[in-house]
Amino acid sequence: MKRWVITSMLALIGGWLGFMTSFPLGPLLGSLLMIAIVQIKTNKLPPLPKKAKRIIQMLLGGSIGLTFSQETFSILSTVWLPALLLPLLQISGALLLALFLKKVLKFDTLTAVCSSAPAGMTEMIVLAEKYPVSVPTVVTLHLFRLMLIVSVMPFLIYYLFIR
The missing domain is CATH 1.20.5 (Single alpha-helices involved in coiled-coils or other helix-helix interfaces)
Structure with a gap:
């Protein structure tokens, strides 16, 4: 303890x-x-023990759930098409990237899919722990993805849309 x-x-x-x-x-x-x-x-x-991990996941889920409101569902009628297209395009891109990781960089299939999935790092690590997947590889690739997105997106938004 x-x-x-x-x-x-x-x-x-x-x-x-x-x-x-x-x-x-x-x-x-x-x-x-x-x-x-x-x-x-x-x-x-x-x-961390599995119980602690599950509690942390529940708290994160609760925190995310608090961001929902009536407004979230009221705008659904205006964003339903992008709401469907975005995940379909992300999944397609992730599968193409997984194919690249498998064929070119010789990753095993499950590690390639978990590493390129457009999901949160926490969720993918939980999945990776349950299957024969290289958890350090998944963690590393998702960490770099997250850091790149967080460090590059503000500049892209500024230079492409605000400036």
Whole structure:
């Protein structure tokens, strides 16, 4: 139990540092990087128990659920076509990328699919843990995807639409 408290404290410190940077997703990336750095340097942090992971997922789900309102569903009639096209295009692109990872970079099929899926890192890691998938590969590719999106998108939005 004591070791999980240390992990939690490190995550909170990293999250706070990330928050202080005002970087988009700073708290998430800060805690992730803090834990990753300590784990790489010491390799002594214990994995969280499955119950703790499930509780964290429930809290994240609840937090996301709080963003929904009547307005969310009232605009559905005006956005139904993009709401259908976006995931279909994302899935198609992810499958093409998975095919590239498999054929060109010689990834196994499940790792390629989990690594390229247009889902959240948390969800893909949970899936990867349940199947014979290279979890470190999935984590690394999703981390770089997330960091690239968070660092590049503000500039693209600014230079393409605001400037």
